[in-house]
Amino acid sequence: MRVRCSTTFDITKTGVRHNMNRTKFPFLDQAGAMIRDEAQWTRSRNQQRNWETLMQIISLRTLPENISTPQRDQDSWSFEFDVPTPGSVANIAGPLGQLAEDCQDVPMIVGLDETAGSSPCLAPGSNVFFTVVDP
Secondary structure, three states, rough: EEEEEEEOOOOOOOOOOOOOHHOOOOOOOOOOOOEOOHHHHHHHHHHHHHHHHHHHHHOOOOOEOOOOOOOEEEEEEEEEEEEOHHHHHOOEOOHHHHHHHOOOOEOOOOOOOOOOOOOOOOOOOOOOOEEEEOO
């Protein structure tokens, strides 16, 4: 099953994962942003942290496959992934109900590139959405 996840949180996949190393400045992150100082590194790292948080939540129930890179569309970010065992993310609420339930109230980092005023926590149906793209 192919699933799309959309969110109003900045989940730009930057690839900035490790401790800051000033000797590596300047460098381009995976999203193409030039990182020249600690503030830019922190912003890029926080975008990556949000991406990692969503991936960890999804990975609680399934091992997502064929994960696309998050794309920004005005005020939201979205990506798609395959769920090899659809029953693993379903519950009484629907085929993706368990994913939505697992996201409820998980803290996210704000103050990045998001423009929509949002709670600092995931809220399914409000600032994070899962939809089946291809059953």
